[in-house]
Amino acid sequence: MIKKAMLLGMNLMLILALVACGGGGSKTSNEPKESTTNDKNEGKTTAAPVQLQYWTDDRHDQEYIKEMVTRFNETNEDNIQVELTVMSENYTQSVDIAFSSNQAPDILRLKSANTEAFFKKGYLQPIDCYLTDDMKAKFSSVIIDGVNRFDGQIYSLPNTGLTLRLVYNKDLFDKAGITNPPATLQEMVDAAKKITEVGKSEGIYGFALNFKNPKQAFDRSVREILSLSGYQGLGFDLKTGQFDFAPYAQVIEYFKQMHEDGSILPGAESLDIDPLRAQFAAGKIGMYLSFSTEPGVYQDQFPTEMNWAGALAPTLDGQKGTSEIVSAGTWLGMSKTSQHQDAAWKFMQFMYADDVLTAYHEKGFGISVVPSIAETAKTPDVKGMEGFLIGEKDSLWPVAPNVTPEGANYADAFFKYMLDGGDVQKTVEDLNQRYNDALAKAVEKGEVKVTPNPSFDPANPQGK
Template sequence: MYKKIGTVVLSVFLAVALAACGNSSNNAGNEATNKPAESDAATAPASNEKKTKIVYWTGDRHDMDYIKEVIQSFNDTNDSNIEVEMVVKTDDYNQAIDLAFASGQAPDLLRVKENTIQAYVTKGYLAPIDDLMTEKMKQEFPLIQDFNQIGGKVYSLPNYGSTLRLVYNKELFAKAGIASPPKSLAEMVDAAKKITEVGKADGAYGFALNFKSPDSAFGRSARVIAEVSGIGGFGYDFKTARFDFTGFKDIIQAYKQMYDDGSTLPGMEALDIDPLRAQFAEGKIGMYISFSSEPGVYKNQFPAKIEWAAAPVPSIDGTIKGVSSFVGGQWLAINSSSKNQEAAWKFMEYMYADEILKTYHEKGFGISMVPSISAVASKPDINGIEGFLPTENDGTWPLNPTVTVEGIKSNDAFFKYMLGEGNLDEIIKDLNTRYNAALDKAIASGEVKAEPKPDFDPMKLGAK
């Protein structure tokens, strides 16, 4: 079912965000402090009691300092003698999760996302939480089919959603004589070249992405360029129920052109997201594409020394033919094989407390997807957030089938081509063949369902 998943929720975000712009005085009494909400039982456990230690893994870094504070507060105040250890996996998070489960060393709780939760449920990694949820939680948290409720069972709850935007250095754009952010791939390639011409002497280049992980780099950029161009961001055509990467040809060629022009930051091939952010904050990158977590990053993690802003990502030809992803709908999940599921749930319930989620939104780490939170939370007072607020051109795309592909994955193949390896037409043909073979195998085994939707319209996925 591909109708506007989460559109009602997105409409709430729009109304609240717009109303909040001129409503600071009315929100004064609701402003969250830096201190996370305390639990009802705030008595620290006796030091001589044996603690129940649980481990939480996440790949998120933009909110790391705040979540550390929240966990410390939980450790200090919970009356169940539970101690939580947070592990931030900076590289290959998804692979690390698979390896941990395969070796019997998986964490008690883990961060899940829209592109992993279905696969983790299929693999048996996650425990359903339906019977653990309070009535208040059942009423407060929206359940989105395939995003946190799978096969009739709930595995995670939403906290925040993320929009995707082109993040750009206003000073370098002005220096290069560029009047406005690019609206097409051709304009993006041209802007990157002009910025490099005027900035290279000072170590500034037009474009960069975190290609240490091609999945992360293309997943935050090529994906959304495809989507606003009316193409499934992961190569899946919802109209035909087949994989078809043909629509990515112009996108990947544009990336290769910027690389060949020397318009990309040297060493981008091995760049992780935090070093990229640090370089952008210093004024060394003209533009990149990323999530709405960036304003919080440039306030708290890497204070920006430049004037910057965010704008809609360019489409292939400058024409908008689909909505830009509003990504989210899940956050924490419990390991189905954990021996400490009761303790894990107590911590998970604590993390989903109203004041913690409200503070998360107000600090700019993400745009709340919980209507009861977005209805009372103040608009984040953070530079650059305006460019990330949801609009009618943002929406939630349906999930495409998750398949296990033999051989090189699409993003790795595209990355190799960008660096000069292979013929793009042949690469796309090979990807289509292998991904559809994997799809057919998954359908035959009953792991996934894929039905053509001839009337699928990516322009109808946005908020009304």
């Protein structure tokens, strides 16, 4: 009886382990089923391949990812076939629709902008049970709570992160008699004015951003200016655990000054990022701020012969913090509803292999944040990439709570002030009130956890 009880207990533990990793329960087996057709040459039945769907909204790396998918499909020994779908827009909405209609992909491209929302909606499957000790050691130093780990479980491993830089036309700087990229916001305002003065007759202006979407524009510019200046870049005060948009307003005053000076490219209010890049490639914009994807853009999407470079963003009054590496911590995620989770993990494991991650970095598709890759990979052979590489002034920051206030978001409110003027102090007070009210409600509902850190050091944001 004792032996039977022990055997029953062991079987139960095995079943529970399988269920935890998606190999049991109501999910179908990942083992390929035999088809009804015989192999004409061998006279044997052939197994139908396991079909996986992988969705991404990345376009800059799609040719490389297609190549890796093809390699996996041709070389894996588990009869798994992955189909890649690249979406140019409405990615998040498409994912929502797919899950609501039971047509979700097996593997998802995750980013800092969508991972938390996908987790809260129950789209993602934790992958802890698949991680080997070697993989845990490889990624442990770059796994961050609220980015790729939620409630103690890991949902995605890192690959690359995006640095943010000032992108500037060196030829226009020389033409305007400017020796170096601006180190402060006042220097940026002055440089934009000089470039406009010498180039306006040719349709050249000192500064631009993709203001068609103010939040996208400010999140690729003000965010980085603030982090280098010693403040969290999305308006959250990590020391108090509350929102405080007063530092944000200080940066906006300089943007407003460039607008009043006429130094911003006319029509920027309706400018999207690709049309902006096209204007920059044509030599019509002196500078803007953006991500480390830009070198690849000017190599492939908008080839240009002009002399350009990337530099650390200017600051309010000196570098008191570090430049935040954004969109780090996530890359591939597994669907909670996938009927082939073990197969999905085999593909994910293939994509997280050293050779795949190293080539991704060296080809310039993204800058690796995985220490073992970053230490050994060669510098990407892409013009301009040297200005975006991770250095001593770059680091990962703690995650700010994501809340949705009633009324206009901070970007729309500040953009309105930048164009129309008004009382900036009242704008700050209104934003603080609405965002902190939304934060309090989210905390009360258990949607957000906030822990004030009075000793937070912006020069050492991870506290290591």
